[in-house]
Amino acid sequence: RSLEHDLRGAVAGGQLFLLYQEKRNVESDRMAGVEALIRWQHPTLGLISPADFIPVAEESALIVDIGRWTLDEACRQLRAWADAGGMPLPVAVNLSPRQFLHGDIAGSVREALAAHRLPGHLLELELTESVAVHDVDRAISIMYQLKELGVTLSLDDFGTGFSSLSYLMRLPVDKLKIDRSFIGGLQDSARSRAIVKGVIDISRGLGIHVIAEGVETGAQASRLRELGCVEMQGYFFGRPVPPAQVEQYRAAGA
Numbered sequence: 001r002s003l004e005h006d007l008r009g010a011v012a013g014g015q016l017f018l019l020y021q022e023k024r025n026v027e028s029d030r031m032a033g034v035e036a037l038i039r040w041q042h043p044t045l046g047l048i049s050p051a052d053f054i055p056v057a058e059e060s061a062l063i064v065d066i067g068r069w070t071l072d073e074a075c076r077q078l079r080a081w082a083d084a085g086g087m088p089l090p091v092a093v094n095l096s097p098r099q100f101l102h103g104d105i106a107g108s109v110r111e112a113l114a115a116h117r118l119p120g121h122l123l124e125l126e127l128t129e130s131v132a133v134h135d136v137d138r139a140i141s142i143m144y145q146l147k148e149l150g151v152t153l154s155l156d157d158f159g160t161g162f163s164s165l166s167y168l169m170r171l172p173v174d175k176l177k178i179d180r181s182f183i184g185g186l187q188d189s190a191r192s193r194a195i196v197k198g199v200i201d202i203s204r205g206l207g208i209h210v211i212a213e214g215v216e217t218g219a220q221a222s223r224l225r226e227l228g229c230v231e232m233q234g235y236f237f238g239r240p241v242p243p244a245q246v247e248q249y250r251a252a253g254a
């Protein structure tokens, strides 16, 4: 039996679940939102990382079902948080390229929002520039359809692609996430610092929000703060956790 075969049963079998990792605004010292990260509890193999099963899902078109499940589950959780009172935090969902390009993604997002009676601004979608590699005009047109729903569009893993800047020039994104490979070098590498500073300055010039991902130490956080970055995500602020733990953090004043 293959992973692909097992994955087919995972959605219906309730084996998928979402963890949430906080995004921190270091200026207000508050949680700015969370990113939903999928996990698969396989009945015999145990916990499987999305790094291992998302590529399999992408090859087999299963990504469409999984993606729809993820969107719906994140929106369901968002609704539950909103109903529990307090300021609802935006939830970010990762869209893989095939999910983004397949069928009517804006329609699926609209349905998920409507099913859970949510305003679009509470949902953030994380895309990578690879959605635009084959047909940039088509990607832009889909992005505008999504923006009409009021959702926030983020460019994930920024800086790791082949032509990040040219895509940044054209894609209507609201936010970019500086890839963690640049953050790791902040302390020791003048080149990493220069690149991170450049990206922060460029986004500011473009009026695009910027967040640093993979922040693992206080020293990295301080350095980013000096460079003008106020939103951060990474193990230093919190690991991906189950929803109940997000509620505990918030109750504790985060």
Ligand code: G
Pocket (backbone or CB within 6 Å): 036, 037, 038, 049, 050, 051, 054, 070, 093, 094, 095, 096, 240
């Ligand atoms: O959570 P973790 O670091 O293990 O994620 C590994 C990879 O899987 C990352 O590239 C992340 O973007 C991706 N990923 C996590 N959750 C989802 C999801 O719900 N959908 C898609 N398409 N990718 C996801």
Ligand code: G
Pocket (backbone or CB within 6 Å): 021, 037, 094, 126, 156, 157, 180, 213, 214, 215, 216, 233, 234, 235, 236, 240
């Ligand atoms: O591709 P994307 O940026 O969506 O991937 C998010 C992945 O990064 C998740 O699998 C998450 O578990 C992982 N992650 C989150 N914070 C950190 C961190 O501080 N360090 C490392 N190495 N990985 C992280």
Ligand code: MN
Pocket (backbone or CB within 6 Å): 035, 094, 126, 156
């Ligand atoms: Mn992401």
Ligand code: NA
Pocket (backbone or CB within 6 Å): 156, 157, 158, 177, 179, 180, 213
């Ligand atoms: Na990323």
